[in-house]
Structure formats: C-alpha cells, structure tokens
Amino acid sequence: MKTLAAELAFFLRGQARQNLKLLILYCTFLLILVLTYSALFRFLMWQLEGREYSFLAGLYWTVVAMTTLGYGDITFTTEPGYLFSTIVTISGVIFMLILLPFGMISLFLAPWIEQRLRYRPTVALPEETRDHVLIFGFDAVTRALTRKLQNRQIPFIVVCSDHAQAVRLEEEGFRVLLGIPTDAQFLKGARVQAARHIIANLSDPENTNLCLTVRSLCETPIATLVGQLEHGELLRLAGANQAIALKRILGRYLATRATTRGALAHVLDSFGRLQIAEIPVQATPFAGQTLAEARIRQRTGLAVIGLWERGRFTTPDAATRLSPKALMVLAGTREQLEALEMVTGEEESDDLVLILGHGRIGCAAASFLDRRPVPFILIDKQPSPDCLDHVAVIGDATSPHVLRESGIDQAKGLIVTTNDDSINIFLTLASRHLNPSIRIVARANREENVDQLYAAGADFVISNASVGASILNNVLEGKESIFLTEGINVFRRPLPPNLVGQTIAESRIRPLTGCSIVALEREDAEEPLVVPPPETLLEKGMGLILIGSPEQEENFSRNFRG
C-alpha cells in the first residue's frame, strides 16, 4: 500500500504534474468533441432522415462510431449521413485510439519507467570523504538541522533504509545514502571513521544498536535523541557521547512558560555560577514600568538581557516598558534570583495550569510543575500507557464542556501539547475564547504552524523542530550554549588575547559583532560579573558570556580569532 502511494505520488510531483494537467486538458477536449458529435447526430438524423433520437442514443452512437465498434444498430441511410459517420469514425481513430494512448505512454509511462531505471541509490561514499555529518533518521528536527548545516556549509549525508524515502529526498536535493544503519560493512562505506559527527535519530533500540556498531569501528562522536527518558543511560553505555532527551527539554520549556511562579522556578540553564532565568512580568510588581523605573539591577544585581513577547525576542534598554504579557530573561547568580523573589514575593496557592495532552512532552511538563510545586490538571483522550505518576482527566479537550469542567476559568496557565497541530490550533483558539486572560503556551510539531498558533491566541509557541535542531547544532559546534529562541543564543568564549588590557568600550565587541556581554567570569572570583559596565577592564584569563544571534556569534569568531 505504502509503495503504491509512493508510486502514485510520483504523478503529483515535478514534470509528471505538468503532464497530468495536459492530460486533463486533452480529456476535456475529447468530451467536448463527443458532445458536439452527439448533438450533430441528432440534428442530422432529424433533418436528413426524419428520425428522432434521444440525447443518450446520440451519445451511444458517437462513442460506438469513434471507438470503431460499429454495432450497426443505428445507421444513416443518406449520402451526407455516410459522410458524417466517416468523419466521426476517423476522428475517433485519430484522437481516441492513436493520440490518447501515445500521450499516456510518452507523458507518464515512459518517464516513470525511466525514473525507476535511472535511480541508482548511493550505497557507499568516495574514499576521500571526510569531516561530514551523518544523519540517521530524517524528520522535522533533522530537516531543520540540515538547514543550519547548509547555512554553515558543513557537508552532511542523510542515511535512509527506505528506498522510496531515499528517492524522495534525493529529488529534494539531499545527498542520500541507502543502507542498513546497523550493518558494519555499510557503515564503513559511509566513512563513519572519517565523519565529523553522527546524529542518531532512529528509535531507541535502533540508536543503541547503531552506537554499538559504530563503537566497534571508531570513536567518531555520536549525538542521539532519546525517545524514552530511561533509555538515555543505556545509549550512553552503548557509546553515545550525548543522549538528548528532547521531549523532556520541550516539556520543561512549555512548563516554565506556563506558570507565573517566582524567578527561581524558571532557571533555563546555567554557566557555572551564572544562571539564565525567565520570569513573567505579570508575576512581578514591575508591569507597566520602564526598565529604568523598575530598578531591577539596583535592587537585586540581576540584569534583564532580553524580553520575550508573543514569539518576539528583543534586547531592552532603559526606556523599554515592561508589558505584563512579556517574559523577562534574566542573568545573575542564584542569590540574586532569590533577592528578586523577595521583591516579587512568591505567589502561593493561586496558580493552576491545565495541560492538554498527556504524551511524553505533556508528561515531562507535568513532572516539572510537580517538582516546583505548581498545581496542574492533565487532560487526555486516553490513559497514558507509560506514566504511573500522574492521573489525567480522561476526555476530548476539543469539547468546551471538558475544558470548563476542568476549571479553565480559574486556570492561570495552559499548555497545549497534543501531537496534532490542527488540534493544537483549535484548542488554543477555543481556550482563548473561554478565558481571555489565561497564559497559553503551545507546542508546534511542524515549524510551518508557529504563526497560526500565535494567530490563534498563544502567548508562547515552542517549535519541536527548532528547539531540537538548535540543540543538535550546538552539540555539533561543540560549544556551550543555551537555546533561548530560534535565532538567539547565549554562549561562552575565552577572552581573545588581543583584548586583554582594554575596557569593554574599547574592545568594540558590540559595534563590531552585534553580540552583548551578559557576564564576565573571573578566574580569582567566585561570582561572575553580570552585565559589566562599559568601563570594565578586560583582564587575562577572563571568560566572556555573550548573547547574540548565530550570525552575530559568527561575527565574533571572525573578528576575534584566538
């Protein structure tokens, strides 16, 4: 069935699609011809021979004449009638019996056979191939990763075990290798030993098997995406260098953005002592104030390094007004975050988050909230087969009745995390309608749907593919980096030697690269210096923690090479 669908799909792509249009046009022409002949037949029969026939009889006579069947049950008996019959029969031979089959063969059958014969899958790479990234398992995440690799001009090869998928990807312009990923001989042909990195994105057992096979051959680094959390350890044992629990990370991102609990609840990641955290402006007394009026720096020592609002990330300045709908991204130490918590005051009991969808991502979000602890209610169509920790309300979330019964009116936050984007869009719209002030965080399974989710009323959208691809990309670059959003990274670099002895203003890091310094790490001091003022002296042995887009990051590498 799958192969039939794949073969049929051939007719809906590229040149075959054009030809299909031509065929439809031709058939329309034939239809008009037949209808015209039928009408003429009735007219001539009545005029020449005084006989009256129905429309259906006319159609029948025309088709029988054009296909040269000629039953002879309805015939003309006059000379002009014979002439008309001859014309109809000859045009039938030309248009139906010669041109139609000829067109079918030359426009469809021949290209299809040619394509089948021409496609010779690549099963091994040339000897000199090296420094390539091998991608096992192609989906939305690895597709997004390939775009990043293309931008950075890193050669990559997609490995497929499915012939039809290989054909499709090759038609899209990817370099594809066809073979069994756990066959050592095939892996040697894929030049794993010379590869820069291996991305294992198959099922957990297949990834394990792949890691073991690769490790029996070479030490090339392997990054794998883990399906089930408990399998991470096994994958590492099998030889994976990184086992990335993407679903747990996504669950955590969704959860931190859905609650208005204090700052410590939102630590995204840390570089040594420096923590990067998020806090909704709404949870603080600063809503409506400008950054200068809020005096967050003076009160806590924390720096606001970014503002997130409806999918947009901006770097604020003193005059930026803090909208209650925004999230502040903060940099500072744990103690400074605690100081902020003293200012904002922990909101106790009145937070409630609804989670729609108890798949692995929904479950990870629930576990995260559980540890805070933030009260939540899970809703799913069916009981989860994998989870013993949570009890979900069983019901279809698309029914407003279920949402109301679960308390959407009182809820402060909502996480929409089913595996179907149309349902996620629908649920976002319906929930926004039922509770206009609720904070909605939605998951986009496909990047194309991010905008629709925002349009439906989501406050934050997390795209599986973007997050996954950015994490993998950071792993490939071997750099420590925190993913904030598509296009914004926080990253660490040693102080370039030629900047030693200059002040930050003299270093011209921001004008030259666009990156901003979030913090300075000093060898002798425990505390990183958060958002240092421009007159700060850059000293030998310091570490820089910067924020910027991938291009700005590249500018930094280009301008300040070791």
Ligand code: ADP
């Ligand atoms: P993941 O593991 O990536 O989170 P899953 O497919 O396991 O993805 O999870 C999606 C969950 O969403 C499933 O448990 C499914 O039952 C649930 N779901 C899908 N549609 C609805 C709906 N209309 N109402 C409630 N739950 C739904």
Ligand code: ZN
């Ligand atoms: Zn669970």
